[in-house]
Amino acid sequence: MGKKDKQFVSEITPMEVDFPQWYTDVIRKTDLVDYSPVKGFMVIKPYGYAIWENIQQHLDRRFKETGHKNCYFPLLIPESLLKKEAEHVEGFAPEVAWVTHGGEEKLAERLCVRPTSETIICEMYSKWLKSYRDLPFLYNQWCSVVRWEKSTRPFLRTSEFLWQEGHTLHETYDEAQDETIQMLNIYREMAEEVLAIPVVIGQKSEKEKFAGAHATYTMEALMHDGKALQAGTSHNLAQHFTTAFEITFLDRDGELKHPYHTSWGVSTRLIGGVIMAHGDNRGLVLPPKIAPTQVAIVPIASHKGGVMEKAMELYSKLKESFRVELDDRENYSPGWKFNEWEMKGVPLRIEIGPKDIENNQVMLFRRDTLEKEAVSLESIHEAVGQQLEDIQNNLLLKAMKMRDEKTYYVKSFDELKEIMEKRPGFVKAMWCEERSCEDNIKAETGVTVRCIPFQQENLGDSCPFCGKPAKTMAYFAKAY
Amino acid sequence: MGKKDKQFVSEITPMEVDFPQWYTDVIRKTDLVDYSPVKGFMVIKPYGYAIWENIQQHLDRRFKETGHKNCYFPLLIPESLLKKEAEHVEGFAPEVAWVTHGGEEKLAERLCVRPTSETIICEMYSKWLKSYRDLPFLYNQWCSVVRWEKSTRPFLRTSEFLWQEGHTLHETYDEAQDETIQMLNIYREMAEEVLAIPVVIGQKSEKEKFAGAHATYTMEALMHDGKALQAGTSHNLAQHFTTAFEITFLDRDGELKHPYHTSWGVSTRLIGGVIMAHGDNRGLVLPPKIAPTQVAIVPIASHKGGVMEKAMELYSKLKESFRVELDDRENYSPGWKFNEWEMKGVPLRIEIGPKDIENNQVMLFRRDTLEKEAVSLESIHEAVGQQLEDIQNNLLLKAMKMRDEKTYYVKSFDELKEIMEKRPGFVKAMWCEERSCEDNIKAETGVTVRCIPFQQENLGDSCPFCGKPAKTMAYFAKAY
Ligand SMILES: [Zn+2]
Ligand SMILES: [Zn+2]
Numbered sequence: 001m002g003k004k005d006k007q008f009v010s011e012i013t014p015m016e017v018d019f020p021q022w023y024t025d026v027i028r029k030t031d032l033v034d035y036s037p038v039k040g041f042m043v044i045k046p047y048g049y050a051i052w053e054n055i056q057q058h059l060d061r062r063f064k065e066t067g068h069k070n071c072y073f074p075l076l077i078p079e080s081l082l083k084k085e086a087e088h089v090e091g092f093a094p095e096v097a098w099v100t101h102g103g104e105e106k107l108a109e110r111l112c113v114r115p116t117s118e119t120i121i122c123e124m125y126s127k128w129l130k131s132y133r134d135l136p137f138l139y140n141q142w143c144s145v146v147r148w149e150k151s152t153r154p155f156l157r158t159s160e161f162l163w164q165e166g167h168t169l170h171e172t173y174d175e176a177q178d179e180t181i182q183m184l185n186i187y188r189e190m191a192e193e194v195l196a197i198p199v200v201i202g203q204k205s206e207k208e209k210f211a212g213a214h215a216t217y218t219m220e221a222l223m224h225d226g227k228a229l230q231a232g233t234s235h236n237l238a239q240h241f242t243t244a245f246e247i248t249f250l251d252r253d254g255e256l257k258h259p260y261h262t263s264w265g266v267s268t269r270l271i272g273g274v275i276m277a278h279g280d281n282r283g284l285v286l287p288p289k290i291a292p293t294q295v296a297i298v299p300i301a302s303h304k305g306g307v308m309e310k311a312m313e314l315y316s317k318l319k320e321s322f323r324v325e326l327d328d329r330e331n332y333s334p335g336w337k338f339n340e341w342e343m344k345g346v347p348l349r350i351e352i353g354p355k356d357i358e359n360n361q362v363m364l365f366r367r368d369t370l371e372k373e374a375v376s377l378e379s380i381h382e383a384v385g386q387q388l389e390d391i392q393n394n395l396l397l398k399a400m401k402m403r404d405e406k407t408y409y410v411k412s413f414d415e416l417k418e419i420m421e422k423r424p425g426f427v428k429a430m431w432c433e434e435r436s437c438e439d440n441i442k443a444e445t446g447v448t449v450r451c452i453p454f455q456q457e458n459l460g461d462s463c464p465f466c467g468k469p470a471k472t473m474a475y476f477a478k479a480y
Numbered sequence: 481m482g483k484k485d486k487q488f489v490s491e492i493t494p495m496e497v498d499f500p501q502w503y504t505d506v507i508r509k510t511d512l513v514d515y516s517p518v519k520g521f522m523v524i525k526p527y528g529y530a531i532w533e534n535i536q537q538h539l540d541r542r543f544k545e546t547g548h549k550n551c552y553f554p555l556l557i558p559e560s561l562l563k564k565e566a567e568h569v570e571g572f573a574p575e576v577a578w579v580t581h582g583g584e585e586k587l588a589e590r591l592c593v594r595p596t597s598e599t600i601i602c603e604m605y606s607k608w609l610k611s612y613r614d615l616p617f618l619y620n621q622w623c624s625v626v627r628w629e630k631s632t633r634p635f636l637r638t639s640e641f642l643w644q645e646g647h648t649l650h651e652t653y654d655e656a657q658d659e660t661i662q663m664l665n666i667y668r669e670m671a672e673e674v675l676a677i678p679v680v681i682g683q684k685s686e687k688e689k690f691a692g693a694h695a696t697y698t699m700e701a702l703m704h705d706g707k708a709l710q711a712g713t714s715h716n717l718a719q720h721f722t723t724a725f726e727i728t729f730l731d732r733d734g735e736l737k738h739p740y741h742t743s744w745g746v747s748t749r750l751i752g753g754v755i756m757a758h759g760d761n762r763g764l765v766l767p768p769k770i771a772p773t774q775v776a777i778v779p780i781a782s783h784k785g786g787v788m789e790k791a792m793e794l795y796s797k798l799k800e801s802f803r804v805e806l807d808d809r810e811n812y813s814p815g816w817k818f819n820e821w822e823m824k825g826v827p828l829r830i831e832i833g834p835k836d837i838e839n840n841q842v843m844l845f846r847r848d849t850l851e852k853e854a855v856s857l858e859s860i861h862e863a864v865g866q867q868l869e870d871i872q873n874n875l876l877l878k879a880m881k882m883r884d885e886k887t888y889y890v891k892s893f894d895e896l897k898e899i900m901e902k903r904p905g906f907v908k909a910m911w912c913e914e915r916s917c918e919d920n921i922k923a924e925t926g927v928t929v930r931c932i933p934f935q936q937e938n939l940g941d942s943c944p945f946c947g948k949p950a951k952t953m954a955y956f957a958k959a960y
Contacts, residue, residue, distance in 0.1 A: 034604060036554045037561065038591060043604055046549035046619065053550065069526035070533065074516045075624055075640055081517065098581040102628040103574045111518060124514060124523055139526065144555055148582040160555055
């Protein structure tokens, strides 16, 4: 047995035993990512990057369909710009990387590696905007950002990550608000229809909102371990930055005004969400829409006459419509290959051997249900298309079921504590919306307000945590 | 007249008068790019970025067709890694940006913002590679890099630019050499077939090769002002880095060996090349394959009954196959719009007014030839497709003609000096290949060896610059 075989058979820690270890095992063994020599910075390997490319492709199309254009702003931001919006600098300064030297020379002013680009973009917008006729500005950027993190976990929290950041300007508050919600809905649709992850959408509390925002909206997903993942945010920044950066335009009425402003982003963190929402003790389970390989063809007894020819014929046929791999490696057994493709979360596996060929059929294996069935060679193309669609839908249904089973109502602080100890998940509860109450919940239980959902329910009149009058219903959870 | 109109009618400096000013005028007036508050860092605006996206799309497809996969490596590289390959650090250390602080803390080791990623990638490859069975490694990365430049010009030389960098490992020298040349050919094909820019391909001199390379290959293009642009490079790095980074694999014969290594890249510099190879005194001239807008429809007397309806109908029809804009802005005259679309280099303009509709036709204007013809509404779709193809081909032919007219042979140093003074361009000459000769030519004339072309000609036996025996024919030019 070669070195690779040994690596392979060493087990993935079962998620019930140690969820963080399960996560670490899965991402390493499936070649999504690797640790780099710089602490907290990860290398995204081809298999992980291909997932990101599929997410990008979907989102980029949706952004363009809704009128947005891509551009690119500098990586480095002068310290003086970062400081222009007071809340913003307070939020980000502790976690930025500082460039102090260019070549041999010490810089007159420190530059930070962008942690997000509101400041540099607003500086440019203040030069570009003249008249209401120029509005709206609908721009997006795909790039990497750096936020110095003390403790990191691949995809979920790293000192550098890939993302997109949209930055728009509008004539009125209402238009900015509409844009904020539109983009949140594009994220939600992507999460549900592409990643097969159901999300709760709503507004962040004052404590949890983006540094400098008027209002932050979020989509929150639930992971297998009952912890929440903030999977995307969209901010109505109102005139906070446009005032600080003196962005003005001549309005229809001849008055100089500050425009209204939004920003919104999702990142490679979504890949962490996919792993933790769909994965199982065999490894990854990837939704077909983002799986780098949708179908793996494994020949059985490939040395026997006709097997490789038939497998290659099948491969050529399927590859016109699907992302297919033909696993023709000679130094691995079919059983080993089955395990590997399962671990890598490939939605469908086709097994083809001499007996199958005799019967003019193949065996089709589904990663989500672990079921195998014989399919005739004539109908394999159609069956693959059908099953990929089924798997995509089934994963969303399974994830919704999981989330619903882990969603609770509470009417007292004790109930919250008990749930978080014994069966963590989303907790719906009425809430007073006060910061001191929120701080207290977090201090005692580590639980945060995930969002005030758009879809409200009336569960009572008083806040179960402090007894004050309730203003709203919120989702509470421990979070990544 | 509004502020925008005034900006517009101020002229583009004719290229014969002041070529650098012509370039600056064009890029600013056509909204490709803007200067940022950080000296030497540019903002790529949507119109410029869309050109980059079209280049990316073509190359990414070609990379994948030839078996390469994308991944992502960290932005920041520890100083100790940069220092591992001696020539490499000497070449790059003077122009890197240094991160010294993460948040409030001073770092134990400085990190440089990647100027190129050989070092961090080799560090990872040394962990990943075990056996000859793992080879080849065929990976690419799309990202931005930072090189601290003293004097900068948008797209051509900036302290940050966007690029792709491919990094591959191979079992043998020959395989690495084949890869190096294959990728150079993919670049050449892209330059000629997509950018419509003819290039000379060949090898760099020892002086001009990449810091740490065994051999550097290049494609060199000629600009309107007779200066050369290095438009893409592909390096055979042999075992320079793989030895320094102790990358080994167990070969078929049971021996531990260092693999052979290549890297190759093109950048947003290509956009500068497109501007300077095709542009004219009216502004940009964009090849249809990369033009963000291929066809601009300008309605004439749009308030008259039926005009806007017909224009919109045409727009809907054409947009299924082409990148089309319908210019329905109300506060600009058709004449103003014509000028603007010409300046922005849009390959085709369609004018449609009441008279045209009466005659069941439109006027079709070509940016490259400035010719206008009537086309019947029935055949407009076909005509647009045909003309875009014609324009793409014509631009390449024009650029080849320009280059050939500006390519000279010299047999003496005086001839070189005279040409460079009076009618700069590519100069072909025999060469001794000695560094002292090369240094001397550069010191006296500012001319560098652009490449030793694959396609050799025998122009004599001695070096016209120093009189020593000639070893090869080379291309000489002043360069960006
Ligand atoms: Zn309360
Ligand atoms: Zn010489």
